[in-house]
Amino acid sequence: MNGAGNDFILIDNRTRSILLSKEQVQRLCHRQRGIGADGLLLLETNLTGKADWSWKFYNSDGEMAEMCGNGARCFAAFIRKVIHCSSPTSIETLAGVIHASFDGDDVTIALTEPERLALHQQISLLASNLTYHFLNTGVPHTVVFVDDADQAMVHEIGRQIRNHDVFSPGGTNVDFVQILRPGLIRVRTYERGVEGETLACGTGVAAAAIVTALVQKVTPPISVQVQGGETLSVDFTQTDVASVHNVLLTGPATFVFTGEITI
Known part of the structure; x- marks a missing residue:
């Protein structure tokens, strides 16, 4: 699927x-x-x-x-x-x-309640310092805003952040977010465990949408374009400037093929 x-x-x-x-x-x-x-x-x-x-x-x-x-x-x-x-x-x-x-x-x-929100943090990488935002939406995600998602160094920077001491021992996923217009963002994700970019990441989409709403003062729902070309929707309830509940992630789920394999 x-x-x-x-x-x-x-x-x-x-x-x-x-x-x-x-x-x-x-x-x-x-x-x-x-x-x-x-x-x-x-x-x-x-x-x-x-x-x-x-x-x-x-x-x-x-x-x-x-x-x-x-x-x-x-x-x-x-x-x-x-x-x-x-x-x-x-x-x-x-x-x-x-x-x-x-x-x-x-x-x-309906995702589990977000945890460990931390906005406007600084991290030292090999070539520069970087501002990031952190949120656990079931798994840890580090969100970085970029001007152009096409030009984002997803593999190079993503790998550095994923393995950074700040996030040890478990590491983190890394989401590169471009704001296209209010209520619409594009996300590329370096995914922990895959150890590379995936065409989409649901918990990353949720983390990116929530951080965008909080930092950019945008009202949900947020539409999110992913690298695979589809658009997902993230909705949630914001009770104050840094408190988010009832996170809903909506999108397609497609069957590709069925079969048997010998292992």
Whole structure:
């Protein structure tokens, strides 16, 4: 499946019989030696009673991750297809319980409450100092405003920030944000765990939209163009100058192909 170009392998593991090693996940996500994906998701029955379903989510490096916005939208659409149900559903992730609803091909995810907001911070890189903004929208994101997203040094600067001591030991995702007009931004993301740019990142889109609203004094919803070419929508409630709740991420979740593979 893909969500705005962010692509995933989804596996029905309601029997909980599938156990994947880090190396197996890496192989499955490898674009030359496997299926190829930014991440892999296992659908599992929920054993805690906190949600309708659970997932195991792995980045392409084989490490388990707390949350993924585009992955969650694909996961919800996968549930709808497997269970033959179009009702709202809930999913327990390592970041907490998220809720999903459907409107045609679009899926809306209610993200967990944002945490650790820090605006107008300074960081020292190899060639210069840089102003950044930080927000955890399920996973950590560092937001950097740029004049032209096409010219942003996503790999070079993204890698430096992702591995900077300021964000150790877990690191951070890095979002390069261009303001196109009030209420419309463009985002390119260097994604932790993929260790490179992805065509979209749902939690990054949310972080970028929230930071833009707070810094630029823009009223949500915010439309976000991603590198894959699609536009996602982020809506939320702002209760004061630095307090955000009820974050909703809306966009497409598309089935690409189904099949079997031997591992």
